[in-house]
Amino acid sequence: MVKAENIEKAYKIAKERYAEIGVDTDKVIAQLKKVKLSMHCWQGDDIHGFLNPDQELTGGIGVSGDFPGIAHTPDELTADLHKALTLIPGQHKVQLHTLYAVTDQKKDFNEIGPEDFKYWVDWAKKEGVGLDMNPTFFSHPKVKHNFTLASPEKQIRDYWIEVGKKSREIANYFGKELGQQSVNNFWIPDGFKDNPIDKQGPRDRLIASLDEIFAKKYEEKNTIEAVEGKLFGTGIESYTVGSHLFYNNYAISRNKLWTIDAGHWHPTEDVSDKFSAFLPFGKGLMLHVSRPVRWDSDHVVIMDDALIRIARSLVRDNQLERTNIGLDFFDATIDRVAAWVIGARATQKALLQAMLAPIDQLKKAELNYDFTTRLAVTEELKSYPFGAVWDEFCLENETPVGADWLEDIHQYEKDVLFKRN
Incomplete structure (x- = not known):
């Protein structure tokens, strides 16, 4: 099971990374x-x-x-x-x-x-x-x-x-x-x-x-x-x-x-x-x-x-x-x-x-025909830590993080689904 403190640590780092490009997570x-x-x-x-x-x-x-x-x-x-x-x-x-x-x-x-x-x-x-x-x-x-x-x-x-x-x-x-x-x-x-x-x-x-x-x-x-x-x-x-x-x-x-x-x-x-x-x-x-x-x-x-x-x-x-x-x-x-x-x-x-993208800045670059920046930034965004933000989103909504929800499903199968005719 994912620990809440680890989620918070990862989210803090992700928040700082995204803030560097103008995105408020x-x-x-x-x-x-x-x-x-x-x-x-x-x-x-x-x-x-x-x-x-x-x-x-x-x-x-x-x-x-x-x-x-x-x-x-x-x-x-x-x-x-x-x-x-x-x-x-x-x-x-x-x-x-x-x-x-x-x-x-x-x-x-x-x-x-x-x-x-x-x-x-x-x-x-x-x-x-x-x-x-x-x-x-x-x-x-x-x-x-x-x-x-x-x-x-x-x-x-x-x-x-x-x-x-x-x-x-x-x-x-x-x-x-x-x-x-x-x-x-x-x-x-x-x-x-x-x-x-x-x-x-x-x-x-x-x-x-x-x-x-x-x-x-x-x-x-x-x-x-x-x-x-x-x-x-x-x-x-x-x-x-x-x-x-x-x-x-x-x-x-x-x-x-x-x-x-x-x-x-x-x-x-x-x-x-x-x-x-x-x-x-x-x-x-x-x-x-x-x-x-x-x-x-x-x-x-x-x-x-x-x-x-x-x-x-x-x-x-x-x-x-x-x-x-x-x-x-x-x-x-x-x-x-x-x-x-x-x-x-x-x-x-x-x-x-x-x-999780600096959309306004990217649109500005596009309007100025700066297609190099558009391509470079959108490619770099693919490796940004959006997963840490997703985990925080789950935590704030009091739902399981990562694949932890699968444990609930397997228990539900044993308690409910597999007992049905």
């Missing part, structure tokens, strides 16, 4: 404390939910692995989330889906309302977290031939339109009850496996469906909507109705947030470059921080180059206040609770490292 720590991540509940149960847990996953979604201890009930899932949140520094939020409603009645997706999320609101109040929402447009018999809101059948579209409307009621309920704005993110799996004849029709239907869903106005202090695109998915390799460009334009024209999922782009694209291109025109961003391995495979987030670039873009361009950062991955080959902790802490580390 105390202010940086205070800045990072303000950043709330939105934790995705579906990592804990492999996206089964509680409404139809035996329904096969559809919509191009799949979870691999069989690590013991999967959550089967609301109490098990919230217990696992609580454990993860105690090991992640700071105060955060939790993302839900329609299929995580808790009700003692047999209800279809289009019948789920705020009353079915009272369990989650009560838990969130006790936990001190906010709640975000996602309407579930997958894992249901009415996902017909990979179509929902863009379906050529009016009865199918009407069903999913009602699901979308209900989700907005739920998100508004979250915001009112918890006093934190609830981001309601819309993603649909609609598209064709092979080349379509009509590319315009499905998009016209999707626009009409979304417009109907969003017709009612809610106070933005309670809830706000985001729309999420995708390059392609399993079963819709040739044509995605809700493409990136489609939702980019829809978000700007309808004053919605645009959701950028790091796994939904071509592997060679740098998603961080999209932020500064969109934000001068758009309302704001919702991020789903994920890690694609060759495709949208939703691996657990690690502090890799892609994540570092995402964090640098947000910090250097002062876009954190206009960006909601959510996590989105699922891996059942490892401890599911540990996956939350690894991904969240990696995201925070990337943000911290981005903040």
Whole structure:
């Protein structure tokens, strides 16, 4: 176990090193404390939910692995989330889906309302977290031939339109009850496996469906909507109705947030470059921080180059206040609770490292065409002791330092996870 006195010694040295280049580490720590991540509940149960847990996953979604201890009930899932949140520094939020409603009645997706999320609101109040929402447009018999809101059948579209409307009621309920704005993110799996004849029709239907869903106005202090695109998915390799460009334009024209999922782009694209291109025109961003391995495979987030670039873009361009950062991955080959902790802490580390830089001085050098200084300083920063600042951040938030949190996870496995059926 890391000793507190050693952390303090290391932090004192790091603080002095960063002060030499004009960076106040105390202010940086205070800045990072303000950043709330939105934790995705579906990592804990492999996206089964509680409404139809035996329904096969559809919509191009799949979870691999069989690590013991999967959550089967609301109490098990919230217990696992609580454990993860105690090991992640700071105060955060939790993302839900329609299929995580808790009700003692047999209800279809289009019948789920705020009353079915009272369990989650009560838990969130006790936990001190906010709640975000996602309407579930997958894992249901009415996902017909990979179509929902863009379906050529009016009865199918009407069903999913009602699901979308209900989700907005739920998100508004979250915001009112918890006093934190609830981001309601819309993603649909609609598209064709092979080349379509009509590319315009499905998009016209999707626009009409979304417009109907969003017709009612809610106070933005309670809830706000985001729309999420995708390059392609399993079963819709040739044509995605809700493409990136489609939702980019829809978000700007309808004053919605645009959701950028790091796994939904071509592997060679740098998603961080999209932020500064969109934000001068758009309302704001919702991020789903994920890690694609060759495709949208939703691996657990690690502090890799892609994540570092995402964090640098947000910090250097002062876009954190206009960006909601959510996590989105699922891996059942490892401890599911540990996956939350690894991904969240990696995201925070990337943000911290981005903040620990003399950004104003570097921007000044760039404006003066001093590219030598820009390159030299950014390279030297890579070996600065940001790890000591991270340890101090964990210590101040009363969370384990270094890999000490893994001991808690292993004990939780013995006491809880391995005892589940």
